[in-house]
Amino acid sequence: MAVTGPAELLAxxxxxxxxxxxxxxxxxxxxxxxxxxxxxxxxxxLGERAADLFALRxxxxxxxxxxxxxxxxxxxxTAMEFELDAxxxxxxxxxxxxxxxxxxxxxxxxxxxxxGPADLAAVAAARPADATAARRLLAARCALVxxxxxxxxxxxxxxxxxxxxxxxxxxxxxxxxxxxELTLEIACPECGAATSAELDIAAYLWTxxxxxxxxxxxxxxxxxxxxxxxxxxxxxxSPLRRRYYLELCADA
Numbered sequence: 001m002a003v004t005g006p007a008e009l010l011a012x013x014x015x016x017x018x019x020x021x022x023x024x025x026x027x028x029x030x031x032x033x034x035x036x037x038x039x040x041x042x043x044x045x046l047g048e049r050a051a052d053l054f055a056l057r058x059x060x061x062x063x064x065x066x067x068x069x070x071x072x073x074x075x076x077x078t079a080m081e082f083e084l085d086a087x088x089x090x091x092x093x094x095x096x097x098x099x100x101x102x103x104x105x106x107x108x109x110x111x112x113x114x115x116g117p118a119d120l121a122a123v124a125a126a127r128p129a130d131a132t133a134a135r136r137l138l139a140a141r142c143a144l145v146x147x148x149x150x151x152x153x154x155x156x157x158x159x160x161x162x163x164x165x166x167x168x169x170x171x172x173x174x175x176x177x178x179x180x181e182l183t184l185e186i187a188c189p190e191c192g193a194a195t196s197a198e199l200d201i202a203a204y205l206w207t208x209x210x211x212x213x214x215x216x217x218x219x220x221x222x223x224x225x226x227x228x229x230x231x232x233x234x235x236x237x238s239p240l241r242r243r244y245y246l247e248l249c250a251d252a
Contacts, residue, residue: 004031006216006235009060013213016206022121025049025202028209029117032056042118047094047179049117053201054090061208063087069186073193080186080195089201094177100144101172105165108153110146112139112169114177135166142169222249 004012012031016024029041032052041049057065065084070077100111119141128134139161146153161169173180182199219242220234226249234242 004034004056004060007232008034009209010213010216010235013209016209021200021203022117022124024206025053026117028053028056028202028205042121043116045094045096045114045116045177045180046120047092047114047177050179050182050201051090051093053205054086057201057205057208058086058090061212065204067184067199069184069195069197071188071191071193072195073188073191076188076191076193078188078190080188082186084199089179089182092179094179096176101169101176103165103168103172105168106162107149108146108161108165110139110153110161110165110169111144112142112172113144114173115142115180132163132166135170136161139166139169219246222246 009031012027016027019027026041029044029049029052030036030038032055033041044052063086065086067082067084069080069082071080094114096114100113103110103112115138119138122141123134123137126137128137136159140158143158146158148157182201184197184199186195186197187193188195216235220231223229223234223242223245224231227245237245
């Protein structure tokens with residue numbers, strides 16, 4: 001992966017300040033795949049986006065991800081610290097079967113595609129009444145071909161898929177795209193209880209990018225004040241040279 005330059009990363013950060021989580025994730029994915037069309041990013045399987053963001057994180061900040069998690073056991077709450085390898089996580093890409101995910105359950109035979117960011121955004125915008133309604137909306141969006149009792153399903157039937165079909169779709173999607181959701185199961189070193197938590201790489205990477213951008217802008221301010229250089233001139237310096245100039249400013 002070609003590392004995006006500091007000016008482009010600052011532009012991504014600036015645009016993301018006005019966005020919510022979904023918009024920031026899309027901006028980060030665009031930084032990871034600058035040549036991709038917006039439609040391709042919105043339709044990419046969720047595990048593919050996660051792998052791209054782990055690869056971007058590796059290119060920008062290295063392999064090691066430090067994670068802190070509090071034990072959820074009653075009367076414990078121990079802060080647990082551990083590390084993950086971004087390189088390993090970047091390699092976990094979806095492998096959907098050719099032709100999509102085939103689900104046969106009862107009278108139903110359905111071929112699904114893997115969900116992408118646009119599907120999640122559409123389901124969220126519809127404000128379903130509960131989790132089951134959300135799963136039905138998602139399944140209906142991802143259905144490529146559906147038959148009930150040997151006949152092509154109507155739109156009304158597709159919008160009301162039975163629970164067993166939804167369950168089989170979820171299982172097939174998880175098997176084909178295990179990186180879509182990264183759930184951590186950590187045993188507490190104090191009490192031994194297991195704590196589950198989902199790692200959202202987009203949120204994690206945004207937090208790091210935000211800290212990096214604010215530190216870099218402070219560097220630009222200090223060097224511009226000391227030497228009169230423009231922001232593009234300062235950003236064109238390597239991180240090592242910027243650090244040396246900052247040390248000279250501190251010693252002056």
